[in-house]
Amino acid sequence: MTNEQSLRKQLVQLLDWGNAHLNYDDAVKDFPPELRGKRPAGAPHSAWELIEHLRLALWDILEFARNPKHVSPEFPAGYWPASPAPPSDAAWDESAAAYRAALRGFEALVADESVDLFAPIPHGEGQTVLREALLAADHNSYHLGQLVMVRRLLGL
Numbered sequence: 001m002t003n004e005q006s007l008r009k010q011l012v013q014l015l016d017w018g019n020a021h022l023n024y025d026d027a028v029k030d031f032p033p034e035l036r037g038k039r040p041a042g043a044p045h046s047a048w049e050l051i052e053h054l055r056l057a058l059w060d061i062l063e064f065a066r067n068p069k070h071v072s073p074e075f076p077a078g079y080w081p082a083s084p085a086p087p088s089d090a091a092w093d094e095s096a097a098a099y100r101a102a103l104r105g106f107e108a109l110v111a112d113e114s115v116d117l118f119a120p121i122p123h124g125e126g127q128t129v130l131r132e133a134l135l136a137a138d139h140n141s142y143h144l145g146q147l148v149m150v151r152r153l154l155g156l
Contacts, residue, residue: 007117011110011130014137016103024054024103024140027147028096031156036092037085040153043146046084047154048092050147053080055099057139062106065132068123106136 001009016023031047039046045053056079063070073079086092109115110133117130 004117005113007130008111008113011117011133011137012107015106015110015133015140021141022144022148024096024099024144027144027151031092031151033089033092035154035156037083038154039084040150043150043153045146045150047147047150048086048095049081049084050143050150051092051095051099052086054140054143054147055095055102056080057143058099058102058106058136061132061136061139062102062109064124064127065121065129066105066109106133109133 028047028051036048037046039049056073060070060072060079064072086095109129110117115129117133118128121127121129121132
């Protein structure tokens with residue numbers, strides 16, 4: 001295995017591993033519907049706000065990395081849901097499924113050996129696919145930590 005292949009493998013694992021952190025599926029698993037929109041005392045966000053933010057941000061980072069015609073949402077409003085509670089149980093499930101789809105898309109992008117991880121993204125301002133993958137992993141880790149905090153504050 002070459003160094004680049006090893007790097008790609010590590011990036012794929014970094015995007016969704018559970019070694020040092022809880023992974024996404026474990027963080028959202030068995031979250032009671034009646035608590036999904038509750039902001040615990042002292043917490044700025046509900047579980048719904050966090051999973052929607054994770055979905056929106058991951059989708060945006062991925063689309064920026066692979067689609068020159070992508071237009072990012074307005075910051076910061078376009079990266080957070082309008083309400084602390086999901087409009088329905090189906091919305092929660094759809095958000096989780098869309099996050100997983102974006103995650104698989106990112107994993108496929110970094111695993112694709114025809115993609116130069118180090119080359120500047122042509123429509124960017126110096127960003128590379130490597131930088132975007134690291135950004136996504138860092139962002140996911142931060143907000144999954146918040147989701148764990150929300151779970152604990154809610155007694156889950």
